[in-house]
Amino acid sequence: MRAASGILRRISLTLLALWLSFVPASADRRVALVIGNGAYVSTAQLANPSHDAEDVAASLRRSGFEVLQGIDLRQADMQDLTIRFARAASQADVALFYYSGHAMQYNGVNYLMPVDAVLADEADLKRFVRVDDIVNDLQQAKNLRILVLDSCRDNPLAENLKRSATRAASIGRGLSKVEAPRGTIVSFSTQSGQTAADGSGRNSPYTTAFLKHIEEPQEIGDVFRDISSDVYDSSGKTQLPELSLSIIGKFYLNGPVSVTVAPAAPQAAPKADPCASAEAHWKAADSIGTAAAFEDHLARFSNCSFASLAKGRIEALKQKMVLAPAAGDSKTFDGKWDVTISCTNSGKALGYTRSLSATVTNGALHAEDSEPRTNNTLAIDGQIPADGKTTLSARGTTGPSAYTVNNAVPGSPYAYTIDAQFERTRGSGKRNELRPCSFTFVKR
Structure with missing residues (x-):
């Protein structure tokens, strides 16, 4: 019990520090x-x-x-x-x-x-x-x-x-x-x-x-x-x-405060509103995203605007714990996957759909595809953690100009990133740079 109390106390202190940084x-x-x-x-x-x-x-x-x-x-x-x-x-x-x-x-x-x-x-x-x-x-x-x-x-x-x-x-x-x-x-x-x-x-x-x-x-x-x-x-x-x-004053990208400014003239303190800090605290709790963080929010602001959201997040996390793979299990997603890329028309670039195969080994994804006739190559790599949320890196050389942004010459190098979410046998993602493309991952 003492150990559990210590863990909760550390979570509460961490949440408090984040809350203060949000305000x-x-x-x-x-x-x-x-x-x-x-x-x-x-x-x-x-x-x-x-x-x-x-x-x-x-x-x-x-x-x-x-x-x-x-x-x-x-x-x-x-x-x-x-x-x-x-x-x-x-x-x-x-x-x-x-x-x-x-x-x-x-x-x-x-x-x-x-x-x-x-x-x-x-x-x-x-x-x-x-x-x-x-x-x-x-x-x-x-x-x-x-x-x-x-x-x-x-x-x-x-x-x-x-x-x-x-x-x-x-x-x-x-x-x-x-x-x-x-x-x-x-x-x-x-x-x-x-x-x-x-x-x-x-x-x-x-x-x-x-x-x-x-x-x-x-x-x-x-x-x-x-x-x-x-x-x-x-x-x-x-x-x-x-x-x-x-620069004037002090600024912290990752510290307890952001910009240090001159203090305002003292004013009479208004009547305290018990929900005045609820939004800032909610943002801090949401950034942590754990059940303990949301429970701390409920304990402080049980009658304020974000209480129902906190309850919903707690329930969703409990359900996720039942379905999620064991923490640290880097082999959950291991195996062969089919990858489908769908890109819509973007400016002068025509849309297209492309399929390739991927292999995940110890959580590391690698997919590679090439079309020798058109010099069009593509490789996708990245590490998939136990929760399935990851950012993948894609690299390759372009094919026919009609399908590329700004009609690049065939064989031109390109690279972009993919924000993806994997479940046990399926996954989805979106391209972050230059043009809209969606990704579908299906485990064989």
Whole structure:
């Protein structure tokens, strides 16, 4: 009994901490655009950006961000995502832009490079995305703006531009310095005018440090200082990230509070409303999603608006426990599965249905299909936990142009993620990027 009491007490304290974090941030909307470009057509390919983008997007989602994600984006796709991000940032309290891939500076202006861009002369820079435009989009967010560029790699295409540029043009190494506007953090993977390594592991040295620290419950300025320090130490003191901060007060992405603001003038306390904090507490309970969390809500707010919802969630969880596989059973979904992909018409791209086979071994799903005649390939991978809820990664090369977004050339690389839910013998999912597609999984 004492052990059970201790567990309940810890759950209650955890719920209380989450409740307190929800109260000051109830209107806190966080949006992020994460791009990883590595499969370049006209210059050196980069191995890590796709991994960097996938891992950063997952980390930011855990920190409460709505994430727009793009991997190996062509010019039109990159423009489309930045436009969507600009609209989202205008409605957000916090906006973050992360980019991993090739970039360059020309006459002091920084440019980000889509995978299909060429650079024969200055006019081709119109195919790139200007960092200044991204900074302007970020400024629409109300409280905090963050610009992260892991893109200070050496760009071979810059040599083409040097040969065609006028004598007065300035083409430097790496990126030029960006001063952070008020309320903004700017972090580059290395100092302005320098180049950084892509790295030999899954992630670049900078993104490795970013992933290590970004979810820590530290003040955001300290988080980025720790990132810079880690990169400097791990590189043998050869790579020092460029960091510019212009923020007032303190902000925590994963701490006890959000923005620290000046206290309001003291006022006479109004008559206490027993249900005043019910909504904030419900959001905290719902984010935890356990029976103990919902029971704690009922104990505190039994006569308030969300009490019936809490009772319903408790009952549903009890039913789920009866039907669900044993916790930690990684082999529940093992076996052969049939996968059906259905994509509707999207813009100029025609809809299609595609079937392939998948194998799940120790909870790891792998599906692979290819059509040699059209260079169309597809592979899907991911780990399915005991509760069946997962995010899968899909990669491949395009087939006939009529069925691809922006009518891409056959054989062009693409990648996207799939949010999926598996039961014992069935599953469903949806594609997250570029076009609407649904997935059906049936166990044989």
